[in-house]
Amino acid sequence: MLDEKEMEAVGSVEDKFKEMLALACRVLGNSGHDDLNLGHLSVRAPGSFKSMFMKGRGLCLSEVHVPDLVTIDFNYNKIEGKRDSHGELPIHIEIYKLRNDVNCVVHTHPIYATAFSATCQTLRPINNEGVMFASPLPHFDMVTDLIVTSELGHALAQKLGDEKAILLKNHGIVVVGDSIEQAVVRAYLLEKTIKTLFIAKIFGKPQYTEDTEAAQKSTRIFTKPKIKAMWEALVRQLIRKEKQEKALESLLEK
Numbered sequence: 001m002l003d004e005k006e007m008e009a010v011g012s013v014e015d016k017f018k019e020m021l022a023l024a025c026r027v028l029g030n031s032g033h034d035d036l037n038l039g040h041l042s043v044r045a046p047g048s049f050k051s052m053f054m055k056g057r058g059l060c061l062s063e064v065h066v067p068d069l070v071t072i073d074f075n076y077n078k079i080e081g082k083r084d085s086h087g088e089l090p091i092h093i094e095i096y097k098l099r100n101d102v103n104c105v106v107h108t109h110p111i112y113a114t115a116f117s118a119t120c121q122t123l124r125p126i127n128n129e130g131v132m133f134a135s136p137l138p139h140f141d142m143v144t145d146l147i148v149t150s151e152l153g154h155a156l157a158q159k160l161g162d163e164k165a166i167l168l169k170n171h172g173i174v175v176v177g178d179s180i181e182q183a184v185v186r187a188y189l190l191e192k193t194i195k196t197l198f199i200a201k202i203f204g205k206p207q208y209t210e211d212t213e214a215a216q217k218s219t220r221i222f223t224k225p226k227i228k229a230m231w232e233a234l235v236r237q238l239i240r241k242e243k244q245e246k247a248l249e250s251l252l253e254k
């Protein structure tokens, strides 16, 4: 049994995770991942094998704050939160059940990655960021429909395997990470990579980075401190944007 001080510490860690998750939703929402009120992120409750915090239904990613989150257990019950849950809960729950190393799951429909998912092509690295996904990402093509059953969620989690991300045919992407920072940076860079590929294909036939160099380059670029620095850069960009919007709003109110 935890004493009062320990309970307080658990509470403050949970609050921090929720703050970070809301921030992560807004970071991605402002970076090409907003799709009206669709798309969702979750984080495993600290140290838990039973529950997660997740974006609630009804808002754009870019509008999410802590009160818009819901807490859900891995038996599909909502424990806390004023909003309804998204129907695609199984994506998150089934991945957490299968991957103990995953603490954050992103599911979004960014335009370039979703368009690319429809081609079922293998993603090859053509830019710095692309080397992160050089071990070819799996495609989930069992259905193109929403993932609303535990069976489909489980099949998706199995297809994801040990990978960082998976392309959902004619639907979108799922990206995972051992932390919120890592999953968000990966999701941001996956969309950027596919957007860059799209532009390169307009110029001509892109040349790819070979596997050995891609692996070496990936180890050099994507260390933990560098991922953290990228996350912090994304957060600073968001804060600047939100400050500008607030200033504009208060000007318009005058």
Ligand SMILES: [Zn+2]
Binding pocket: 039, 088, 107, 108, 109, 146, 171, 172
């Ligand atoms: Zn979806």
